Amino acid sequence: MLDIQFIRDNPEKVKQASANKKDPADIDALLELDGKRRNIIYEVEQLKSLRNKKSQEIGTLKKEKKDVSVILAEMKSVSDTIKRFDSELKTVEEDIRAHAIKIPNISHGSVPHGVSEEDNVVVYEWGDRPGFDFEPRDHMQLGESLGIFDFTRGAKISGAGFPLYKGYGALLERALLTFFLDTHTTKNGYTEIFPPFLANEQSHFGTGQLPKSGDQMYYINEDSMYCIPTAEVPVTNIHQDEILAHEQLPVQYCAYSACFRREAGSYGKDTKGFLRVHQFNKVEMVKFAIPETSYDELESLRGNAEGILQALKLPYRVLELCDADLSFAAAKCYDLEVWAPGEKKYLEVSSCSNFESFQARRMNIRYKPADGGKPRFVHTLNGSGVATARILVALLETYQTAGGTVRIPEVLQPYMHGMTEIRP
RNA sequence: GGAGGACUAGCAUAAUUGGUAAUGCAGCGGUCUUGAAAACCGCCGUCCUUUGGACUUGGGGGUUCGAGUCCCUCGUCCUCCGCCA
Numbered sequence: 072m073l074d075i076q077f078i079r080d081n082p083e084k085v086k087q088a089s090a091n092k093k094d095p096a097d098i099d100a101l102l103e104l105d106g107k108r109r110n111i112i113y114e115v116e117q118l119k120s121l122r123n124k125k126s127q128e129i130g131t132l133k134k135e136k137k138d139v140s141v142i143l144a145e146m147k148s149v150s151d152t153i154k155r156f157d158s159e160l161k162t163v164e165e166d167i168r169a170h171a172i173k174i175p176n177i178s179h180g181s182v183p184h185g186v187s188e189e190d191n192v193v194v195y196e197w198g199d200r201p202g203f204d205f206e207p208r209d210h211m212q213l214g215e216s217l218g219i220f221d222f223t224r225g226a227k228i229s230g231a232g233f234p235l236y237k238g239y240g241a242l243l244e245r246a247l248l249t250f251f252l253d254t255h256t257t258k259n260g261y262t263e264i265f266p267p268f269l270a271n272e273q274s275h276f277g278t279g280q281l282p283k284s285g286d287q288m289y290y291i292n293e294d295s296m297y298c299i300p301t302a303e304v305p306v307t308n309i310h311q312d313e314i315l316a317h318e319q320l321p322v323q324y325c326a327y328s329a330c331f332r333r334e335a336g337s338y339g340k341d342t343k344g345f346l347r348v349h350q351f352n353k354v355e356m357v358k359f360a361i362p363e364t365s366y367d368e369l370e371s372l373r374g375n376a377e378g379i380l381q382a383l384k385l386p387y388r389v390l391e392l393c394d395a396d397l398s399f400a401a402a403k404c405y406d407l408e409v410w411a412p413g414e415k416k417y418l419e420v421s422s423c424s425n426f427e428s429f430q431a432r433r434m435n436i437r438y439k440p441a442d443g444g445k446p447r448f449v450h451t452l453n454g455s456g457v458a459t460a461r462i463l464v465a466l467l468e469t470y471q472t473a474g475g476t477v478r479i480p481e482v483l484q485p486y487m488h489g490m491t492e493i494r495p
Numbered sequence: 496g497g498a499g500g501a502c503u504a505g506c507a508u509a510a511u512u513g514g515u516a517a518u519g520c521a522g523c524g525g526u527c528u529u530g531a532a533a534a535c536c537g538c539c540g541u542c543c544u545u546u547g548g549a550c551u552u553g554g555g556g557g558u559u560c561g562a563g564u565c566c567c568u569c570g571u572c573c574u575c576c577g578c579c580a
Contacts, residue, residue, distance in 0.1 A: 109542095109543065109544075110544090112542075112543055112544090112549080113543065113544060115549085116542095116543070116548060116549045116550085117548080117549090119548085119549055119550085120547095120548055120549070122560070122561080123515070123548095123549085123561085125560065125561090126514075126515070126560050126561040127514075127515075127561090128560095129514085129560055129561075130514040130515085130560090130561075131514090133514090134514090139560080142560075143560055144560090145560085146560040146561085147559090147560065149560085150559085150560065150561090313505095314505060316505085439505075439522075442523070442524095444523075444539095445539085445540095446505090446540090
């Protein structure tokens with residue numbers, strides 16, 4: 072959510088920014104409602120002022136045992152008028168909110184302008200793509216021959232897109248997640264969180280999943296809860312309605328969670344194996360920072376995610392998203408894509424974003440500045456560090472051998488009981 | 496699932512039969528001081544058309560001229576009972 076004062080002062084800028092994001096907002100309608108709201112407030116406050124004054128008088132007169140019936144009748148009518156104005160005001164404010172919550176965040180000045188994802192800019196590349204003296208298999212062929220996951224039985228239990236890991240596959244998945252968490256907690260200064268996997272409507276609204284992406288989430292009607300699509304939701308909402316002390320910023324959390332996505336509308340796209348599933352595992356990093364340093368924090372967040380890929384020695388590239396491809400709540404975002412030799416394409420395994428005060432305003436997360444001034448909204452950031460399903464794909468395909476085995480990267484071996492290779 | 500209790504500003508605590516939210520601590524600014532402490536003054540939740548006014552006692556609604564206080568409803572926490580991995 073943007074600051075209404077900012078929209079009032081910069082209507083053209085907001086219109087342009089939302090158009091750039093391919094999400095044009097009706098700013099004129101919003102500003103008209105805003106003017107209406109202020110008119111009503113002026114009217115009703117004058118009446119309330121009168122009522123307060125007269126109520127005091129009534130109290131005094133009653134103590135003196137004087138007759139108050141005339142003034143009482145008069146105030147009854149004033150009170151009724153106030154009620155009418157108040158209800159009108161409430162309607163207008165609901166309309167304002169309905170408009171305001173649909174306005175996307177404004178992209179940062181450094182974000183490249185574009186019209187589609189084609190215009191995202193590759194800003195960094197790391198590692199050499201592996202060469203093979205045989206035709207590399209894809210992860211489904213490898214998984215089947217190694218017996219480490221079972222999509223058919225997963226589908227029997229739940230449906231398509233709910234993978235089942237088995238044996239060394241399950242171990243490898245667990246090893247990856249533990250390695251991610253250990254790296255972030257011991258080397259990168261994050262505090263580990265194990266969050267709830269179901270979150271209420273308010274929390275999903277706070278991070279911006281709602282109201283726009285409700286159809287992408289699993290909803291439990293009985294309890295009005297959503298299965299989280301990312302740990303970003305519960306972890307960012309930890310400090311909902313709080314005022315943080317500036318000394319404690321930046322606050323850095325990392326969390327494992329299962330992530331649930333309906334992927335409505337994407338049927339027939341990336342249907343193979345782990346590329347697009349309804350449930351996957353991810354370690355998420357979340358930061359709360361002061362506005363002055365949030366873009367430095369974004370760079371370090373990106374660095375933390377890259378560190379994982381480098382430790383696993385998986386070649387990857389970093390994309391800076393253009394404004395048209397930027398998500399609703401983000402002001403700037405880097406995507407990390409890892410090379411999958413079997414698929415012969417890059418797979419997105421991390422998104423690192425700065426939301427500035429957009430989410431904080433929706434969640435009411437503020438901090439007390441060092442100068443002791445009024446509380447200000449924090450900047451929130453998050454990034455995957457990283458998502459396993461697709462990392463697993465790249466890892467299996469990159470580390471496969473001509474003999475059909477898969478070598479275990481050195482950093483994972485301690486987490487795999489010292490194994491160096493998965494064999495059929 | 497049932498019974499009882501609680502929720503007031505960053506924290507902690509008040510408010511007579513309903514009469515319009517008091518105080519302490521912490522923080523910031525100022526006076527004073529070589530500096531600091533102490534003391535004193537101001538600020539210290541939101542909004543509006545800001546010499547002023549309105550709103551704010553967990554959320555929402557109701558009664559009333561007027562609600563922290565009375566009524567309804569929802570939420571959270573605590574205690575006990577029941578069920579349960």
